[in-house]
Amino acid sequence: MVQTSARLLALLSLLQLRREWSGPELAGRLDVGPRTIRRDIEKLRSLGYPIEAAPGIVGGYRLGAGAELPPLLLDDAEAVAVAVGLRSTAAGSIAGMEETAIRTLAKLEQVLPERLRRRVRALGDATSAFAVDGPLIDADVLAAIAGAVRDGERLRFAYRAKDDASTRRQVEPAAIVHTGYRWYLVAWDLDRDDWRTFRVDRIAGRVGTAGRGTRREVPGGDPAAYVRGALRATDAEAVQGRVRLTAPARLMQRRVPRRYATVEPDGEDHCVVTTTGGWSPQFIVWMATLDVDVEVLGPPELATAAQAIAARLTTVA
Amino acid sequence: MVQTSARLLALLSLLQLRREWSGPELAGRLDVGPRTIRRDIEKLRSLGYPIEAAPGIVGGYRLGAGAELPPLLLDDAEAVAVAVGLRSTAAGSIAGMEETAIRTLAKLEQVLPERLRRRVRALGDATSAFAVDGPLIDADVLAAIAGAVRDGERLRFAYRAKDDASTRRQVEPAAIVHTGYRWYLVAWDLDRDDWRTFRVDRIAGRVGTAGRGTRREVPGGDPAAYVRGALRATDAEAVQGRVRLTAPARLMQRRVPRRYATVEPDGEDHCVVTTTGGWSPQFIVWMATLDVDVEVLGPPELATAAQAIAARLTTVA
DNA sequence: GCGATGCGGTCACCTTCTGGCCGCATGGAA
DNA sequence: TTCCATGCGGCCAGAAGGTGACCGCATCGC
Numbered sequence: 001m002v003q004t005s006a007r008l009l010a011l012l013s014l015l016q017l018r019r020e021w022s023g024p025e026l027a028g029r030l031d032v033g034p035r036t037i038r039r040d041i042e043k044l045r046s047l048g049y050p051i052e053a054a055p056g057i058v059g060g061y062r063l064g065a066g067a068e069l070p071p072l073l074l075d076d077a078e079a080v081a082v083a084v085g086l087r088s089t090a091a092g093s094i095a096g097m098e099e100t101a102i103r104t105l106a107k108l109e110q111v112l113p114e115r116l117r118r119r120v121r122a123l124g125d126a127t128s129a130f131a132v133d134g135p136l137i138d139a140d141v142l143a144a145i146a147g148a149v150r151d152g153e154r155l156r157f158a159y160r161a162k163d164d165a166s167t168r169r170q171v172e173p174a175a176i177v178h179t180g181y182r183w184y185l186v187a188w189d190l191d192r193d194d195w196r197t198f199r200v201d202r203i204a205g206r207v208g209t210a211g212r213g214t215r216r217e218v219p220g221g222d223p224a225a226y227v228r229g230a231l232r233a234t235d236a237e238a239v240q241g242r243v244r245l246t247a248p249a250r251l252m253q254r255r256v257p258r259r260y261a262t263v264e265p266d267g268e269d270h271c272v273v274t275t276t277g278g279w280s281p282q283f284i285v286w287m288a289t290l291d292v293d294v295e296v297l298g299p300p301e302l303a304t305a306a307q308a309i310a311a312r313l314t315t316v317a
Numbered sequence: 318m319v320q321t322s323a324r325l326l327a328l329l330s331l332l333q334l335r336r337e338w339s340g341p342e343l344a345g346r347l348d349v350g351p352r353t354i355r356r357d358i359e360k361l362r363s364l365g366y367p368i369e370a371a372p373g374i375v376g377g378y379r380l381g382a383g384a385e386l387p388p389l390l391l392d393d394a395e396a397v398a399v400a401v402g403l404r405s406t407a408a409g410s411i412a413g414m415e416e417t418a419i420r421t422l423a424k425l426e427q428v429l430p431e432r433l434r435r436r437v438r439a440l441g442d443a444t445s446a447f448a449v450d451g452p453l454i455d456a457d458v459l460a461a462i463a464g465a466v467r468d469g470e471r472l473r474f475a476y477r478a479k480d481d482a483s484t485r486r487q488v489e490p491a492a493i494v495h496t497g498y499r500w501y502l503v504a505w506d507l508d509r510d511d512w513r514t515f516r517v518d519r520i521a522g523r524v525g526t527a528g529r530g531t532r533r534e535v536p537g538g539d540p541a542a543y544v545r546g547a548l549r550a551t552d553a554e555a556v557q558g559r560v561r562l563t564a565p566a567r568l569m570q571r572r573v574p575r576r577y578a579t580v581e582p583d584g585e586d587h588c589v590v591t592t593t594g595g596w597s598p599q600f601i602v603w604m605a606t607l608d609v610d611v612e613v614l615g616p617p618e619l620a621t622a623a624q625a626i627a628a629r630l631t632t633v634a
Numbered sequence: 635g636c637g638a639t640g641c642g643g644t645c646a647c648c649t650t651c652t653g654g655c656c657g658c659a660t661g662g663a664a
Numbered sequence: 665t666t667c668c669a670t671g672c673g674g675c676c677a678g679a680a681g682g683t684g685a686c687c688g689c690a691t692c693g694c
Contacts, residue, residue, distance in 0.1 A: 002360045004651070004681090005322040009364075009388060016424055019468035020529075023671065033653050038672070043319045047326075055671040056661035058529060063428055069396050070428050071326060071388030078421040079386050084414055085402025097401055097440065104395040107333055111380055111387050123414065151336035212337075212375060285602050288629045309605050310630035316560075316601065316611045316623045321650090321682065340640065350684055355641070372640040373692030 004040075007032065011040055013073040015051065015063035022060045076116055083108055083120040087139040098178040105139065106146035142176070142200060144207050145185055149173045152215040155187070157207040159198060166204060171196070172213035175223030184227045186218050195219060197230040241279025241302045245271050246293035255290060272297065281305040321357075324349065328357055330390040332368065332380035339377045393433055400425055400437040404456040415495040422456065423463035459493070459517060461524050462502055466490045469532040472504070474524040476515060483521060488513065489530035492540030501544045503535050512536060514547040558596025558619045562588050563610035572607060589614065598622040 007030055014021060014029060027034045041051055041061060050066035053059065063070070074082065086108065089101035109117065121140070148155050152172075159169045171187035178184075183200035195218075218226050245252055249271035253263045256273060261283070266272045275283055279299065284306040287294045296303040324347055331338060331346060344351045358368055358378060367383035370376065380387070391399065403425065406418035426434065438457070465472050469489075476486050488504035495501075500517035512535075535543050562569055566588035570580045573590060578600070583589045592600055596616065601623045604611045613620040 002363055002681090005325050005360065006364055008322050012388070016428065019427065019464070019470075022669090024669090034671095035654075035673095036652060039651080041671095042673090043322065046319055047323055053671060054661080055659070055669085057669050058662065059660085059670045061671090065428055065430055065434070067430055069391055069393075069430060069433070071329070071390050072425065072428075073388050074386055074421070074424075076386075077417045078424065081403060081406060081414055081417040081421045082399055085404075085406040085418060086398060087402075088405050089398060089402040097398055100394045100398040101402060104391070104398045107391075107395065108389070110336065111333065111382055111389075113382055113384055113386060116386070117382070147336070153336075282606055284630070285606055288626050289599055289602055291629075293632070294629065306630045310627045312605045312608075312611065313601070313623045313627035313630065316605065316613055316620060316627075319650090339638090341638090351640095352642095352685075353683060356682080358640095359642090370640055371692075372638085372690070374638050375693065376639045376691080378640090 008040055008043060009071070009073070011037075011044065012049070012063070012070055015061065016070075016073055019062050020060040021062075026061070079108070079112065079116055080119050080123070083112065083116070084123050087120070090139055090142060098183075099176065102139075102142045102146045102176065102178075103150070106143045106150060109143050110147060141203060141207055142183060144209075145173060145176050145200065148207075148209055149176055152213055154190070154210040154213040155207050156210045158204040160202045160204050169196075169198070170210060171198075172216055174216045174218045175226075176200075177223045177227045179224065179227055179231070184230075186223050186226055186230075188216050195226075197227055239279060239299050239301075241275040241283050241299070242297040243273050243284070243287050243302075244295040244297055245273060245287065245290065246295075247271060247290070252290065252292075256286075281309060285309060325357055325360060326388070326390070328354075328361065329366070329380070329387055332378065333387075333390055336379050337377040338379075343378070396425070396429065396433055397436050397440070400429065400433070401440050404437070407456055407459060415500075416493065419456075419459045419463045419493065419495075420467070423460045423467060426460050427464060458520060458524055459500060461526075462490060462493050462517065465524075465526055466493055469530055471507070471527040471530040472524050473527045475521040477519045477521050486513075486515070487527060488515075489533055491533045491535045492543075493517075494540045494544045496541065496544055496548070501547075503540050503543055503547075505533050512543075514544055556596060556616050556618075558592040558600050558616070559614035560590050560601070560604050560619075561612040561614055562590060562604065562607065563612075564588060564607070569607065569609075573603075598626060602626060 010030060011026065014026065023034050023037050027037045030037070030040075041053070045051055048066060048068055049070050050064045051061050052064050053061050083105065086101045086105040089097050090105060091098075112120070145155065147153075154170060155173050156168070156170050158166050160166050170190045171185075172190065173185055173187040175186045176183065177186060185198040185200055185203075187196060187198065188194070189196040220226055244266060246269065248269060249263050249265035252271050252273065256263050261273050261275045264272050264274070273287065279302050284294075284296070284302055288306070296306065327347060328343065331343065340351050340354050344354045347354065347357075349357075358370070362368055365383060365385055366387050367381045368378055369381050370378050400422065403418045403422040407415050407422060429437070462472065464470075471487060472490050473485070473487050475483050477483050487507045488502075489507065490502055490504040492503045493500065494503060502515040502517055502520075504513060504515065505511070506513040537543055561583060563586065565586060566580050566582035569588050569590065573580050578590050578592045581589050581591070590604065596619050601611075601613070601619055605623070613623065
């Protein structure tokens with residue numbers, strides 16, 4: 001009864017397409033008798049999908065919200081919109097959603113028809129202009145890594161170290177982690193026979209899969225903690241920017257995304273804003289547009305950058 | 318055969334969860350014999366889902382990308398990520414995707430379990446800080462309107478006119494349109510017996526549905542064109558900001574989202590940037606952070622705003 | 635070559651589906 | 665109030681399909 005299953009899916013699709021359908025309408029669409037429709041509705045209900053119905057001339061069936069999310073049946077445009085949305089969420093519009101977004105994107109990309117993938121890619125180019133500081137990451141690279149992590153596949157890529165020396169790596173990926181405003185890949189380096197943490201923005205070009213590897217657990221079990229440890233060990237943290245605003249923390253908190261900076265009260269009428277990652281010229285510009293008095297607490301370069309932009313703005317007028 | 322259908326869905330779900338599954342593995346998970354798994358795979362293939370298989374010790378089944386997108390089976394976290402992504406896309410990170418995103422969001426919200434909806438809403442608050450100018454729109458309101466348009470349901474809401482006078486409206490919505498950086502609802506106003514265009518950001522509070530209405534076509538058939546016409550007729554366009562940059566258009570185009578501004582070449586080494594909607598102080602700040610020479614072409618207030626921010630930045634240092 | 639895997643044929647049993655009928659309940663409109 | 669379209673679900677008979685068990689075959693990596 002492949003037809004029965006297909007019809008159930010088609011029924012779900014129709015119910016997601018429009019809110020209200022009458023039985024005879026559905027019967028006509030699916031080319032079966034009305035009795036069968038009633039039975040199909042019954043089946044869907046027994047599968048847990050809450051389909052409400054109302055008798056009478058204005059009656060009909062409608063799919064409501066239940067305990068579980070039903071399978072989503074998306075058309076082309078909708079699928080593209082979902083992919084685009086996931087990419088921008090992965091880029092970090094909401095703190096804490098990045099990793100889930102990239103995992104979901106990997107799931108979607110696995111089954112996304114090629115024509116839609118092309119459309120998503122074309123749109124993706126337009127996205128991260130005006131990006132908050134931090135490196136630009138290719139969502140495709142992230143999705144490829146997330147997919148390899150999930151499937152236990154080996155990865156091959158060229159890695160640019162701090163001194164710009166490029167090395168070829170072959171690894172068994174274990175986790176992908178987003179901290180602050182950067183992406184890291186925790187993986188077992190097959191050539192070095194040890195765990196390594198890679199900055200995804202330093203991966204050059206495309207990543208290639210290289211067959212099946214052994215699925216590995218990050219030492220300690222908590223990838224995020226591991227990356228934090230590795231950062232402390234090897235990398236000096238980027239220098240955070242700090243400013244003092246003449247405004248209550250309560251008001252500023254709403255205007256500063258937690259992803260980029262944290263706001264702490266400093267007395268009744270002032271607050272201190274600290275960047276999550278390293279400072280950038282854009283940080284001080286944002287602070288200036290908040291339209292309250294700003295005082296740089298550090299580092300001194302932040303003040304210098306502010307002056308440079310001030311100078312540019314002055315020549316504008 | 319509700320079990321068969323349920324098993325097919327579960328099979329799809331498993332294949333989306335991980336890339337590779339062996340037959341016996343699937344059989345164990347789904348609690349049927351291996352032969353039935355082979356038959357189920359066959360059924361899914363006959364439904365158009367491209368499931369690749371490889372024999373041998375490393376073999377297994379994997380769901381590939383086909384001509385059609387299979388039903389997406391998302392877990393809680395993934396569904397939330399999708400919803401969050403759609404909200405931010407609807408907020409306009411990519412030109413031209415806003416309306417599709419909000420339609421898709423309406424589709425998702427219709428079936429989203431309440432507990433997930435709460436999570437999405439909680440996260441949504443964090444999003445639009447540092448928002449580009451333009452009014453803040455509640456994605457819930459947009460999704461509610463999009464749903465009503467789709468389902469032909471009447472809407473009731475309070476509308477704040479330009480002079481701040483609030484009126485109660487009851488309408489039959491026909492289309493939701495995103496132009497420039499605003500959202501508009503085109504609807505038949507039941508009390509005024511005529512077509513009206515509403516700015517969504519002027520809708521106060523929540524919108525309520527008010528039963529079934531007649532489905533209407535926007536006059537002329539093209540909602541976007543209708544809104545453009547209505548804007549020309551009633552509303553003076555916001556004053557656009559224009560600046561001239563000392564840099565090739567080619568380079569700047571990548572750094573300026575089309576949603577906010579357009580970049581046109583002005584000779585070899587210069588280009589002109591025009592805001593899509595009205596100018597705002599943030600516009601000139603962005604231009605300053607592009608790190609090229611900027612010249613304000615108009616309006617004069619833009620230069621004044623630039624000076625104000627420059628002054629603020631100067632006191633910072 | 636071995637072993638694990640995928641493929642598909644066949645068989646018998648039996649569950650399930652389907653369409654058509656029935657009467658009932660519900661809710662809006664004439 | 666009556667009428668009508670709708671949803672609900674029982675019943676039946678015939679037909680269709682699902683399932684597990686067996687079989688031999690092909691393929692791939694070790």
